[in-house]
Each structure stands twice: as structure tokens, then as C-alpha cells.
Amino acid sequence: MPELPEVETTRRGIAPHCEGQTIARVTVRNGSLRWPVPSDLGARLEGQVIRSIDRRAKYLFLNLDQGTVIVHLGMSGSLRVITDDTRPLTHDHIEVALQSGVTLRFNDPRRFGCWLWADSTEDHPLIRHLGPEPLVPEFNGAHLFRLSRARNTPVKSFIMDNHVVVGVGNIYANEALFKAGIHPRRKAGRISLDRYHRLAEAIRETLSAAILMGGTTLRDFVNSDGKPGYFAQSLLVYGRGNEPCKECGRPLKEIRMNNRSTVYCSHCQR
Structure with missing residues (x-):
């Protein structure tokens, strides 16, 4: 997708x-x-x-x-x-x-x-309730921390909620949580402000790198049906279940969350 x-x-x-x-x-x-x-x-x-x-x-x-x-x-x-x-x-x-x-x-x-x-997109029902873009200054750890209070939902589901922040799909949620050292099942309301600062930065870095590399699925837009993007070669956890963690060498775990593949390191992510 x-x-x-x-x-x-x-x-x-x-x-x-x-x-x-x-x-x-x-x-x-x-x-x-x-x-x-x-x-x-x-x-x-x-x-x-x-x-x-x-x-x-x-x-x-x-x-x-x-x-x-x-x-x-x-x-x-x-x-x-x-x-x-x-x-x-x-x-x-x-x-x-x-x-x-x-x-x-x-x-x-x-x-x-x-x-x-x-006629206008500002108040269109598909647009009006969307959260901030992840690459703008308004999106930061303080924003995530404020919206997460008393939330029992897993943090992976939390950052994939378009009312919280837009555009953090499954691939990039996996990658950002790994970079931030946060377990995908940890309750959103139990994460500190400092860790949310790291997560916001990880989201920003991950998405920016993927854009520069042409995404993970698309590359050529002229007279073509599309070719694999280069970012797939840089994935740290997504699609690598049971392979060695690139940080500690232990096998990565793969589970299903909301019918989506979730890959993480049980040693590096807490």
C-alpha cells in the first residue's frame, strides 16, 4: 500500500x-x-x-x-x-x-x-480532522505526549492514527519505533515525554530518508508501471522477522497487530 x-x-x-x-x-x-x-x-x-x-x-x-x-x-x-x-x-x-x-x-x-x-479542500470531510504533517515543526514529542495521556492503546496503533499524525503507515511505524527503542505494544499513555521526543525525531528521520530514496514501492513515473524504491534496502526491522537485529544480533520477533505485520527487537525495544 x-x-x-x-x-x-x-x-x-x-x-x-x-x-x-x-x-x-x-x-x-x-x-x-x-x-x-x-x-x-x-x-x-x-x-x-x-x-x-x-x-x-x-x-x-x-x-x-x-x-x-x-x-x-x-x-x-x-x-x-x-x-x-x-x-x-x-x-x-x-x-x-x-x-x-x-x-x-x-x-x-x-x-x-x-x-x-x-470546491475547497479546507473543510472537506476527508481532510478537516486530520492531524499534523510529520515533517512540520508543529509535530514534535510534546504533541505526542499531550495526546497520549490516559491512552491505553498500543503506541504503534497510536502513531498510525491519522487524527494524531498523518502518514505514519505500517512500514514506517515499525522502523521509527525500532529507532526510538520503544516496544510497539507499550501503552501510549505510559511513555515519557523524553521518549516521545525521540520517537517524533525517529518518525521524521525515517520518512525523510524514505522520500529521498523514492519510497519502498515506487520509483519511476514516466512511461513505466513502477519499480521498487531504494528505501527497502535500508529497512531495519520491517519484513525481517526472525533475522538478526542489526543492533544486538538477536532474532527479531514478528507478531500481528490489528492484522498488520509488526517486527521488533525484544532486547532493544522496551
Whole structure:
């Protein structure tokens, strides 16, 4: 599933090809996504200029002169820039052709993604209750400590809650907790301010490194279905259950939490 680094890498990959370009044609081949694609999406978009492409949490915003398209990649979605006459693939559900000759294609085999129209994103129901971005100054240990008081939920679930902080998906929660030396099952309300300072910094470092390396699942955005990102080669715990801990050498433990794989070191994480 694309997480924040993959979405931010997508944004950075497609923005230079799309920003400032006029939309010539919109083709919706299958509008049955997580929510139905608006039937008038093409009429709203055609002739408008894409002024900027921004990100909030795992949502991409295609900002136009009038209104915004909110895009979510879902479980399996991707956005690709097509610069040649490559034929659409089976799951290329939406295509935005620009007057420059470039085409933006949305591919989503499982159809859990979305393309929605918004006159304004500020008060949109998908956006209004989101927590802070993890890479801004407002996100810090004090923020986590304040929201965690009297919370009995495991800290891994706590930092994956988008009302607390956005974009800390399963892969990066595993990695950040290991770097901070915190056991994923420890109750959020039983963690000190000092340890939350370390965790906030670990989250920031982990996500920043993944963005620079192109995420763990996406890399190439032009005329491609995607290639593995380089960050997978740097994973310390995720996907390494029963392998030696890179700090102490003991075998890493792997358990299931909320139906997600959780890998940790029982010696290094307390």
C-alpha cells in the first residue's frame, strides 16, 4: 500500500510534467472506485490549468483555477506520466491528457483509490480532522505526549492514527519505533515525554530518508508501471522477522497487530 513517502515521491515525480499545463481531455474508463468518480469530472477539468500539485497526508491535490481534484492511491493505485503512445493497461481507469502532449494515467487494480471534486479542500470531510504533517515543526514529542495521556492503546496503533499524525503507515511505524527503542505494544499513555521526543525525531528521520530514496514501492513515473524504491534496502526491522537485529544480533520477533505485520527487537525495544 502506498504510504506517505510513496505519495510524496509521486507528487514530486509528476508535478514538473503537469504544473502550469492546460487539461485538454479527461477519459474515465471505470468510475467505480472507492467512491464513484463524479460524472461531470471531465466537464469540470477540461480547459482548466493545473496550477499546483500538493499533498496532505496520503491525498494528492490537483489545484486548478477553479476547484481541486482530490486523489488517493488507495491500496494499489499509481499515477504515471505518459509521454508516448503507449496503450492503456487493463486497470488504467482515468486518463488526463494535457495540451503539452503529456498524459497522466491513474492505474488501480483493486479500485480502492479515489478521484473526487472539491470546491475547497479546507473543510472537506476527508481532510478537516486530520492531524499534523510529520515533517512540520508543529509535530514534535510534546504533541505526542499531550495526546497520549490516559491512552491505553498500543503506541504503534497510536502513531498510525491519522487524527494524531498523518502518514505514519505500517512500514514506517515499525522502523521509527525500532529507532526510538520503544516496544510497539507499550501503552501510549505510559511513555515519557523524553521518549516521545525521540520517537517524533525517529518518525521524521525515517520518512525523510524514505522520500529521498523514492519510497519502498515506487520509483519511476514516466512511461513505466513502477519499480521498487531504494528505501527497502535500508529497512531495519520491517519484513525481517526472525533475522538478526542489526543492533544486538538477536532474532527479531514478528507478531500481528490489528492484522498488520509488526517486527521488533525484544532486547532493544522496551
